[in-house]
Structure formats: structure tokens, C-alpha cells
Amino acid sequence: MFGYPAFRPPQQEIITTLLRGEDALVIMPTGGGKSLCYQIPGLLREGCAIVVSPLIALMQDQVEALQQLGVRAAYLNSSLAPEEARSIEQDWLDDRLDLLYVAPERLLQPRMLALLDQMTPALFAIDEAHCVSQWGHDFREDYLQLSALHERYPQVPRIALTATADARTRQEIAERLNLTTARHFLVSFDRPNICYRIALKDNPRGQLLRFLQNEHRHDAGIVYCLSRKRVDETARWLVDQGFKALPYHAGLPADTRADHQRRFLREDGIIIVATIAFGMGIDKPDVRFVAHLDLPKTVEAYYQETGRAGRDGLPANAWLVYGLQDVITLRQMLDQSQGSEIYKREEQHRLNAMLGLCEVTSCRRQALLAYFDEPLEKPCGNCDSCLNPVATWDGTEAAQMALSAVYRTGQRFGVNHLIDVLRGSENDKIFQNDHHQLPTFGVGKGLDTRQWKSVFRQLVARGLLSVDMTRFGALCLQEPARAVLRGEVEVLLRQDPKGSSARRTTKNVLPEHIDVGLWEALRECRRQLAEDQGIPPYIIFHDRTLQLICEQRPASVAEFAAISGVGDRKRDKYAAAFLAVVKAN
Template identity: 55%
Template sequence: MPEASTQRESPRAVLQRVFGYRDFRGQQAAVIDHVIDGGDALVLMPTGGGKSLCYQIPALVRTGVGVVISPLIALMEDQVSALRRQGVNAAALHSALPPETRAQTEQALAAGELDLLYAAPERLINGDLMGRLSHIPVALFAIDEAHCVSQWGHDFRPEYMQLHQVAVRFPDVPRLALTATADNRTRQEIRQQLLPPEAEVFLGSFDRTNLHYEIHLKDRPREQLLSFIRDRHPGDSGIVYCMSRRATEQVADWLNARAVPALAYHAGLSSDQREHHQNRFLREDGLVMVATVAFGMGIDKPDVRFVAHLDLPKTLEAYYQETGRAGRDGLPADAWMVYGLKDIARVRQLGIDTDTPPDQQIRSHQRLEALLAFCETADCRRPALLAHFDESHPGGCGRCDNCQAPPRRWDATDAARRFLSCVYRTGQRFGAGHVIDVLTGRVTDRVRQRGHDRLSTFGIGRDLGRDTWQSVARQLLAHGHLQTDRDGRGILFLSERCRGLLRGDTPIQMREDVLASRQPPQRRVSANDVAVDPAAWAALRAARRQIAEDEGIPPYVIFHDATLVAMLEQRPASLAEFAELPGVGASKLKRYGEVFLQVIADLPEAADA
């Protein structure tokens, strides 16, 4: 293990010496000073916003070991590996450790040699760890992914509910609860369960300014995904989310057959398979992981250049967290999604549960409405997304599809009334396809057998194409004028909300759908947006990959892509100049400085442009 830190410095000095950065971002300095002074804190910052430094630096400045509660082994190991290469004496205690490693860690802990110790909540609560900690100085307790305490959230972990025991055993040790995903209700639950009433709240902006949001109507989704990857992210790492386990395997196989390296990940795989696939994703460049929501919370890979959704997520909160796994290094990244009428019907059907308490049904409904409003908006997407986290945005971000190619809107009041009337006339017992057949005057066997060719609504929609009627159905369902059956058959029926629309009292504007295949390709969003020579970029990545393979760690633990970009922009020629690069602390300068200086010196002349 690395030698323990003995010299206590100012927070800014530690930031520079250990982590290689000159300045704090956002509220980092305020949080760090508060915790160093012994204060408790709730810290809400977006993914990639620098939450880890808010407890890592106080742990290095204060006396004792900083204890970090983390939900997943992969996340702990990732953090420990990175910290050790930055010269920090960090370790983890979890169930997957070999007995000898666990014994060495416990010995180092008892001897006061650790700066940071990572542990799962059950290890702290149910094991003997709290007893061991009571015999040594503890600098702080940091509860990461604190939203896991919310029993109505998307990542609920019952063990988090027991962490109030920490306050009883260690009343004078400061506690931090940190998360990137929490609406107002979840914040209140975190405070009630994990922190004292007087804990300070540090609320950073939830806006991930480097993410480009883009949503399209489903039209052969696999082909859409392939075009997106080939046009925008060839050779980049990315995550593709699907709703079903079967779909992840099918999509991964389909991509592999088209020369896009991909792996599947879902809870139905064996633990060994999941671990193997996750390790490959972390350690290899240009690999696409096709996964269910079982994958992601423990992933700290900073160079994921895109997150794609082939199905609607369950909530806007889940979408925000899942897309937040892209661009953690601050470089441009894509959040791309396709969805359709069936997706909306499915998520609406999931929200119908008579066994759920009424207040929770209301809350689930509100979350669903927020998700659908975000998908269907014709305005800048950021205001709709950030409003869910009680943050305002003026719009016009310039980094979403609606800003770059504003969709046209049309007065759909008459079309909507015709569609709703047809749903009613056909008995509210059919899906959108049959309703559209009746509207467009298509005489199918079912239409004839049901006598629907004799309805007053038969053929009254011949002036619009089937694609337009599909769009009307989807947007009526999204806006709550239609509902769907809870059995998942796609049957449409009228909701209370549609009364004003049917009477003609309430107009409705709809966005005009444009299929992604008919749109011009958007700019490519990747690290290569920076004006650097591709050969030079490839040489640096190859050198990083070779070192990572030799050391048995992911490449980004050596240096993030952002640091490689800085190498190409600044072209350091000495160790002193190399030390000025972002992300180059004293330990990494000593480990890797000479190697990368040689790579930079050997770059072809053309790369100097």
C-alpha cells in the first residue's frame, strides 16, 4: 500500500498536489471548508460535477480516516484504484476481497495508516467495522449515492435506512450525504434519514452543459442506433439502454454483426458474466454496452461518449441519472433516445397500480407527466428537464435537438377531436391501429366484422396520413387526453382531461414529427471535436492503453481524455510543463510524466498544426 499522508496542507494545496487541479469548481470550496470545520452537509451536484473531492480533500486534511459508504463493489474498487495512483492511501472492505487482502486492510486501518476507507452500507451496519472504527480517529463519514435511501426512488437500498446508527455511535464526526439525482421529495428523505436538521445543504446546478440531448420518433430503432453510432461516435465507448433482457442480447448481437463491438448486460446473466463484461467495458476503448437498468450505478468510466435509449425510461429522474453516465470527463457527449406510441402506453400502464398508496400514485403520475413533457416538448429541452429538480433554465441552450433544429408545430385541435371521437364511437376497446383504420376509411376484416365501416367517424380522417394519425395518438396519450389499459394490450380509452378538448373549449398544438432518417446528421460529439491531429490522438491513447494493460487497470485511471486533449493542445516539453496539465498531480507526474513526454516528442510534425 502507498505510504500514509503525514503532511496536512490547505485544501487548495491538496487539490493541486494530489489531484492536479488549480481551482475548485462551483460550491466545492464551500463544502470542503464546511466539512473540515466539522459541519454536516447534504451535497447535490450533477454527475461529473466533482462530488468526490468534497469528501476526499477533507479526509486528507482532517485527522483520521475518511469512511465512504458506497453501494457497489465496482464503484469502490474504481475509486480506490484511482486514488492510489494519485498517492492517496485508500482501501476498501467488501465481500469480494480475498481473506489476506481483508486482513491487510483491517491491519492498516487499526494502525491509522489509511486516509480513505470505502465500505458497503451492510458492511458498516452488520459487520464489526463500526467497532473497529470506534478505536481510531475518524475524519468523516461520506454517504455516496445517498438517493438510495428513498424507498420510492429508482435505486432504493434498504441498508441505507439503517445508516442513522452512524450518528448514534459517532455523534461528533461530520457526515456528508452526496447524490447527483434527487428531486425535492428525495432530498427531504435524505435529510430525515441520514443527517441532523441543522445540516447545511449545498445545491449545485443539475445542468450537464457538455451533454447534447436528442430525441427521435422510433422508425426501425436498430437502424437508427447504428446510423447514430457510425455517423457520430465511431470507435467511442457508449451505453445503450433497453427495457428487456432479451433485447439487450439481440441488439448487442446485431451491432457485433455490423462491426460495432458490443456486449450485453442484464440481471439474468451470471455474476461472473456480468463482472467479465463490466471489466471489459471499463478497460477497453470503443466498446458499446447494451444493458438494462441493472448496469450503470457503479460505473465511474469518464470517457463514455454517448448514452442511448431504445426504450423510454420509467421516470425523468432515472433518465437523468442514466444519461449522466456520459461525458463525466467534461468533454462533449450525447444523450440520444428514440420512442414511440407503444413506449408511452407501456410507461403509462406501469404507473397504474391499485396496491400503491394514493399519495405515491400521485407522485408516480407526476414523475410520468414530467418525463412525457420532456419528450414531447417542442422547446429547448433543458427547462423541462431541470424543472424536475426545481431548477429554472431560460431555454435556448443550443445543445439539444430542438434548439439546433426547432420542430414545427401545428394546430391539431380538429384532428385530436376526430381521433377522440373515433375512440369513443368504437367503444373504447381497441388500440391505435384499429382506430386509425376507421378514421382513414380502411375496410379491414375487423372493421367490417365490428360494423365500424358504418360509424359516423368512418373515413373522416382520410385527409391525413397514417404517420400523422400515429403522431396524434401518441401526443394525446402523452398529454393525458387518452389512457391505456393496465393489461398492456394497448387499448385506448378517454380520460377526464379530454372533456374540454372534445367540447372545443381547449385547443391543442402538436409538434410535427420528423423521422431521424429524414433529418440531416448533427455535428459529431466526441473528444475529437477538439482540433487535434487524429494520429496524435491515437498515439496518446495507445500509450495510455499499454500502460493500463501493464498495470491491470482501466486506461482512464492513468489519465482522463481531457488530460490527453490538454497534452495535444499545450505540447509540454518538460516535467515542469507537464505538471501544469489538468489532472496531473505529483504522484502521476512521477509515474507517467517521462513516458508521455517521450510520446509527445515522437509525434509527427503534422500533429503540430
């Protein structure tokens, strides 16, 4: 039915677990094949599988893909007219559905529970399960009530799935969903096809423009920004630069957001500029890049957001620019939040870990995987640190000067004033505070302002300094600074480049041996078929399947059916059209 020759580890083991009636918690990276883990047992077990999904667009996307395969799938959500919803409910009661996608808030309504009481579901699949975690980045309060499913229907197996969760979030998911005794499947977090690249902000728009023009001129991608205003401005600017760009954030009308998401899924080469409100569960396989114009709040959020690139396994870029001002802005947002002190302290630790990933001088993938407690023995060879190793310098003396300036000015001033002290600037603020009389005044003239900003940024990243937002971004000493000031430890700092590099670091998506003429003809055939049916092109075939058609050039229905990604239903539906294209090219 699905057209794949074999399972990926550990899909078969997860499926077998559910077929035995047991529960499972699955942590599997984006593009790893999570959906098959509940779709196949949902088809094989008696009854209709209930899939809890957090987003309307995600439900529609998955249901359209399943219907293409001949699976009897449907969804119930607020986008349906009452008569449509009643018709789907009747199909469900009459055993005419294999999988039913439902939002958590709807599933727990008395009407839905009454319908569930009339039948035995094949299983409950809780997708995007990290939404249950209050420490996570996509918390949904309705997910907290899903433990009631186990209490009400103890005989029905459950599977909870997410693409990203650190140890704490995994534990919370298991506890909140009553899955502590379930089998836990933790698949590698590594996405080797994604090239991770992080750079300092130096005219961010100019950096983004060079990145897009040099590497992704006609590709689909996502650009994340921290604020709605910045999203709108960036989208307009990209349109002015000749790109097909659309904004997406919670401040836009719902129908506008839905239209922009639909266009992103169904048209080629669309760039969505968005806040993190966009993308959870997006199943578009050919997103070639994810760019961040602002620092994500946590490594977990960064991994989740970058994971929306390259779901088809082909090369993709995760590109990020950041600066110390990002840290100050995020810290300000954190201080203004309604969370408890414990929550704020945890989030500060996570922000520090994200900054640490940015400042690391070794392989970024090793650092990223280490955050999820997964060791990577050798450097990956597909991140900026591996492809263009960063130079380091002995910054011990500079760090001592910087820390001393913080101490002698009373830990009450921000980075710009501290740099003025170190460089011996003679301005009013210096004289008003008598800082021209300090021993540290003028001792740092050997470094320019940009270099000192780099020093302070890296000292914050290493936990030697913290930013106090209650005092307008004042830098404060942390306990590890004591050893540096005493000269007990050496401080190696990364040598920031003097200008932005536009060097290409990933190979072309299309392999050199592919016939470009045939490739474009197959894509056009796919586009026309998708347009006729009102569905995204990738629901017909992923780019990977089109590449295999190019390589193998099938001449018969049997040869076409043998290609990975071509199931029985798609063979019957599409073989003639695609074989004709191959024959003509």
C-alpha cells in the same frame, strides 16, 4: 496531490463545512467533482474517512484512482478473500488508511460497528444517496439503516451525495438520513456538453446503426434496453455489424458481468448493451454516447443514465428513440408491480413527465432542467429541438376527432381500432361493434395511419388521454380533454418527420488544432502504462489532460507538472514517459 489549479463552485464551501465538523447534503451533476468534496476533508481531518458505496466495481475504480495519487485508500467488500479483508482491517486499526470504502450492508454488521467503536472516523460519506429514496430509481434497502450512523457517532460529520434528485427525492434523502438540519448544496443540473436527441421509433435498429456509424464508429458508449432478452439480442446484432459490444444484465453470471464491466472500463471503444442494472457510479470519463432503445420510466432515471456520458466535459450524445408501445409496456409493468396505489399514481405522473419531455417542441434542456426546478433563460443550442427546430401544425380538429372517437366507442378500445374507426376501415371488428354507424366513422380519412398514431401519442403525452392496462391498452378520456372537445383551447402538435434523419448534430471530440499524431502517440503511451499496472487508462490521465499536453507541448518536468490533472505523484511517475512522447512527435 490531485493536480487541479482551483476548485469548482461550491467544492471549497462543502469542504470547509465538513472541516468545521458540520453535515452536508450535496446534489451535484455527474462529472461535477463530487468525490473531491469528501476525499479532501477525509485526508485533512484526523482519522480514516468511511465512504459508503453501493457497488463493488465503483469502489475498486475509485480506490485504484486514489492509490495512483498516493492516497492510502482501500475497500472492504465481498470480492476480498478473508485474509485480505483482515489485513485491510488491521491497516485501518493501525491508522495506515486515509479512506476506506464499504458497502452499506457490510458497514452495519456488528463486526464493523465494533471496529468503528474503537476509533473516531474522519467523516462518513454516503455516496449515491438517492438509493435511500423509495421513489428513486436505484432504491437499496440497506441505505435506510444509515441514519444509525448519526445516532451512534453524533460527533462525526456526514456528507450525502447524489447526481440527481427531484424535490421530493431530496426531501426524502434528508429525512431518512437525518440531514434536515445539514447544509444543503444544490448545484446546477445542467450538463452543457451533452447533446440531447429524441426521435420516434422507425426501425430502431436501423436508426441506432446510422447513429453509431455516422458519429461513434470507434467510441465507448452504453445502449440501454428494457428487457434482458432485448439486451442479448442487440449486443449480438451489434457484434454482427462490426462493433465491440458486450451485454450486461442481472441474468448473466456474476463473473461474466464483472468481466464485461472490467473490459468496458479498461479497453477502448467497447459498447455495453445493458438494462438499467448497469452504470450506477461508473467513473469512466470518455463515454461518448448513451443510447436508449426504450423509453426510460422517469425523467430522473433518464437524467441519471444519460449523465454517464461525457464526464470529462467533452462533447457527448444522449440519444433516445421511443413510441407509444413503450408507454403501454411501462404502464403494464407498473400495474403488475407490488407497489401501493399511491406509489403507482406517483410513478404514472413521472412516466407522463418523461413522455412530455419526448414530445416537447421547444428546447429539451429547458424542459429537462425545469423538471428539477432549475430555470434556463435561453434555449441551449445543443439539443435536437434547437439544432433542428421541429415544425408544428394546428391539430385542434384532429384532436377533437380522436377524442370523440374514444368517447363514442365507450373508452374500451386501443389506438389501432380507434384509427380504423376514424379512417373508415371496413373490418370484422368494426361491424361486430356497430362502429360503422358512429358519426366519427370515416371522418379522419385525411390523415394516414402513421399520422393518427402521432396524434394519439401526443394526446397521451399531454394528459388528454390515458392508457388503461386493465382493459388491454384501452384509451380513456381525462379531464383536460373536455375543453378541447368544446373548442375552448387550441392544440398545436409536433410534425413528425417522415423519415429518420442521420444529420450530425455535435462537433468532433478532438479539436481541429490538435496534432492527431501526437494525440494518438500519447494515448498509446497511456494504454501501455495502464496495461502494465492492470488499471483503466483514464485513471492515469483523462482525455482532457492529454489534450492539454497536445496543446502546451511541455518540454520540462516543471511545465508538465503545471498541466491540470497532473499532481505531484503523477508528475514523478509519468513525466519522463510522456515528455519523451512529446519530444519524439
